[in-house]
Every structure is written in structure tokens, then in C-alpha cells.
Amino acid sequence: MNRLLSVIFISRFGQVLIFLLVNSGDGAIFPYFYQLFTPIYYAAPACFYLYVTTFISGRNRLRKFEWLYFVPALLAFIHVLPLPVSSVVRWESIANEIDQNKQLFVTERSGLFPGWFYYLGRPFLLLTYLTATWITVFRSKVRIEKMDTGARNWIFFFLRVATFFQLISFIPLLTLDLEAPLFKASFILINCTVLLMIIIFILHQPKLFYGYLFVAVDLDHDKDNTDDKVSINDPELPKSTAVPKKTTILPDQLISYVDSMKSFMESKRPYLQSDFQIVDLANELNIPVHHCSYVINSSFDKNFRDWINGYRITFFIRQYPLKSDRMTIEAIAYESGFKSLTTFYNAFKKETGLMPKAFFSQQLVS
Known part of the structure; x- marks a missing residue:
């Protein structure tokens, strides 16, 4: 669960970092980070779904078949490899699309597979796993109600924040003037505001955050004795x-x-x-x-x-x-x-x- 959650956070960090690199005009570094974070983008939706479902069910390990959820991430990793058969990537065009707030819908080819692999693949995975997660939550109401208050508060807080971050990626589809400076400023402002909310939540619920997310103490570990x-x-x-x-x-x-x-x-x-x-x-x-x-x-x-x-x-x-x-x-x-x-x-x-x-x-x- 710790690893699943870390992938989700790293993915969001990567989106903001890429956005800032493009807007800073640093074209030399941007392609490396873009390729680095691409497989993580494809893994994050599955990690979101698996984190919530394992948390609710009380499991601490993935089932064998659940590793199949990471096949898209594996394909994304192959996609960004500098293979001899890969096409030349037009990084300036990709940077321009990201600069226009279309990071989720980049149509330029960025690796081995055609452009649709990115601009259709990512939104499809995001919406599919987001829908599946909420369906699982609604079906598990009885189990969630039996949780202690701290666990229940955390899972619903996490669900709402993560859902907000995923849906906000689709705003460019609803916005006409995507190049307006206000939208770019709003993107950074919204991300920082929600991050601040998470920090405030953690400060008010330190035991919950520590107990459910990043604890790694094993009672039965023989070496600790x-x-x-x-x-x-x-x-x-x-x-x-x-x-x-x-x-x-x-x-x-x-x-x-x-x-x-x-x-x-x-x-x-x-x-x-x-x-x-x-x-x-x-x-x-x-x-x-x-x-x-x-x-x-x-x-x-x-x-x-x-x-x-x-x-x-x-x-x-x-x-x-x-x-x-x-x-x-x-x-x-x-x-x-x-x-x-x-x-x-x-x-x-x-x-x-x-x-x-x-x-x-x-x-x-x-």
C-alpha cells in the first residue's frame, strides 16, 4: 500500500513538474523528465484503484492477477525506450501542446507507439479506474461503516482529493481559451491549494496518516527480536x-x-x-x-x-x-x-x- 500511494503522489508531482519546465522555457531538460514520468502516469490510475480496494478489504498484498493492471505501464515503458525503430520525437510540438494546458491530450508521437496511445490511452485508463473505484466504494458501504473513524475519514478524504486531481485534467476539454494566462496561473494555484489542504489534514490527523500509510514496523520480525x-x-x-x-x-x-x-x-x-x-x-x-x-x-x-x-x-x-x-x-x-x-x-x-x-x-x- 505504501508503494501504491507513492506512485500516485509521484505521478501528480510529475505533471506539475513537466508543466513548470515547459513554461520555464527549459527545452533541454524537459524531454528527459517527460519520458521518465510517462510509465508512472500509466501506472497511477491502477495504483489508485488498488490502493482504495486493498485499504477497504484490509489486505496488505496484491493478488497475483492484480499485477495485470500494470500491463499499460509496461507498454508505456517500452514506448519511451530509445529503440532503433522508434520515430523521431518533435519535442517542440509536444512542449507547445503542454503549454496550452493539453498535457493529458498530447497528440504528437512521443515514442514507439502512435500518438493515440497517449491522448486516448491515458484518459481511458484514468476514467475507467476512477469509475471502478467509486463503484467498489459504493458496493463496500457496509465494510466501510465497520472501519474505525480515523480510517473512514482518511479513505473518503483521499478519494475526494484524488478524484478532484484526476477530473481537473479534463478541464482543457471544457475551456475555450486554453492559452489564457489566468488558466495557467489557476492550474498552479489549485494544485498548491489542494496540497495545502492535504498538509493541514495530516497535521490535524498525524496518527492516522502515520498509522495507515507509511508505517513499516513488523511485530513478528525475528531480526528485530x-x-x-x-x-x-x-x-x-x-x-x-x-x-x-x-x-x-x-x-x-x-x-x-x-x-x-x-x-x-x-x-x-x-x-x-x-x-x-x-x-x-x-x-x-x-x-x-x-x-x-x-x-x-x-x-x-x-x-x-x-x-x-x-x-x-x-x-x-x-x-x-x-x-x-x-x-x-x-x-x-x-x-x-x-x-x-x-x-x-x-x-x-x-x-x-x-x-x-x-x-x-x-x-x-x-
Whole structure:
């Protein structure tokens, strides 16, 4: 999925780069980049379709027959090879058509195959895979509704942005004055605006973006041998909380505090916030901080950090079997409220007596 998504981004980058090179008048470099990105253009529509379908289905590998979707990209690669039988390419004419905002509809021959291979082939692939993707999404409504909120938000955001970028390529067909400077400026402005929207989305949803797109941590990788290593140099290791010696709480009040804390943790799940502190708990329940500390130490026999990490580990144990096929352990640990893997492994070992791999293996046996 990481590779599929990277091809989509690189393809869009290539379109903007080619457009800028042509408009800068640098005719010497432009042909090399044009040939370089052509196979990627033909692979991008298939990558878009495969990324969405594998994301929705929860798969992390392509099926064997799905590699056939990349046959057009292979043909495009052959098309741009400098073979002896290839015709002479008129790069000035191609540059002029791109300068007129016809990058998707270049009619000049650019390689081994005739011009229609480009100006009919690319639009056909783009529209075919775009239509197939949305049909798949509509047919998978039930599966999508079962996704967690973050995954659902991401896939619909990605779908809308990618669809917008693909459809905007057809604007030249609807525009009469294609050489107007306003349209060229608008092309760059629209691309930059949408890119800014993506960046803002990522900044507001960092866990989602990191967890679903570019994570590559393998829980079961033998070389990492993570289960046998627990670092003690963890800046987030539980630290003892000072409890005033003269703290006095009546039995009824102690029971009330315990019930309030349990109810709040189970209903609001504040432990999912990695920066949640005992001060926040005290403010939410309107209880003095030193009373919170005393109750946690005396009634739960833990300090605050161990107590809240216990909730996070319980949440992780429930979520991992449901999400391990499409999310990494690091992503699920972050989703559970941990700031780092080191903190997570230490807490998991302390709470269950085992490391994750051994714990879930034991669960399967039992």
C-alpha cells in the first residue's frame, strides 16, 4: 500500500513538474523528465484503484492477477525506450501542446507507439479506474461503516482529493481559451491549494496518516527480536508520585472517588490522549490532585502512570486482533495513547508479564 500511494503522489508531482519546465522555457531538460514520468502516469490510475480496494478489504498484498493492471505501464515503458525503430520525437510540438494546458491530450508521437496511445490511452485508463473505484466504494458501504473513524475519514478524504486531481485534467476539454494566462496561473494555484489542504489534514490527523500509510514496523520480525529487549532508558517510565503523608479521606468518600475514577476512565477513555496527566483527571472530576494520587496508590496499588498505562494496554489487547491485518503494532500502540514503542513494550511487559508476541501466541494456543 505504501508503494501504491507513492506512485500516485509521484505521478501528480510529475505533471506539475513537466508543466513548470515547459513554461520555464527549459527545452533541454524537459524531454528527459517527460519520458521518465510517462510509465508512472500509466501506472497511477491502477495504483489508485488498488490502493482504495486493498485499504477497504484490509489486505496488505496484491493478488497475483492484480499485477495485470500494470500491463499499460509496461507498454508505456517500452514506448519511451530509445529503440532503433522508434520515430523521431518533435519535442517542440509536444512542449507547445503542454503549454496550452493539453498535457493529458498530447497528440504528437512521443515514442514507439502512435500518438493515440497517449491522448486516448491515458484518459481511458484514468476514467475507467476512477469509475471502478467509486463503484467498489459504493458496493463496500457496509465494510466501510465497520472501519474505525480515523480510517473512514482518511479513505473518503483521499478519494475526494484524488478524484478532484484526476477530473481537473479534463478541464482543457471544457475551456475555450486554453492559452489564457489566468488558466495557467489557476492550474498552479489549485494544485498548491489542494496540497495545502492535504498538509493541514495530516497535521490535524498525524496518527492516522502515520498509522495507515507509511508505517513499516513488523511485530513478528525475528531480526528485530523486540520481545527480548526492553529498554530501561525510557524517559516516560513511571515515576513515583509524591503522596502527602497527612492525606485523610473518609471511607465513603474514598469509595465515591474510586467509582468516579472508574466511571470516567471507562466512559470518556481519556487514556487515549498521550498527554493526559493526573492534573487533568483531578480537574475533570473536581478532586484535589493529592486526593487523586492517594486513591490511585491506595485503592489500585499503582502510581498514576502505571494505572493509566493499564487502561491503554487493555485497549491495545482488544484492538490488535481487529486491526493487525492493516495496521502495525506501532500505529495501534499510538492509537492506544502511548507516545513511544519503548514505553509501550515496558508497560505491556509490566501489565501482562509477557511481551506482545508471546502474549498473543499464548492466546491462540488457549
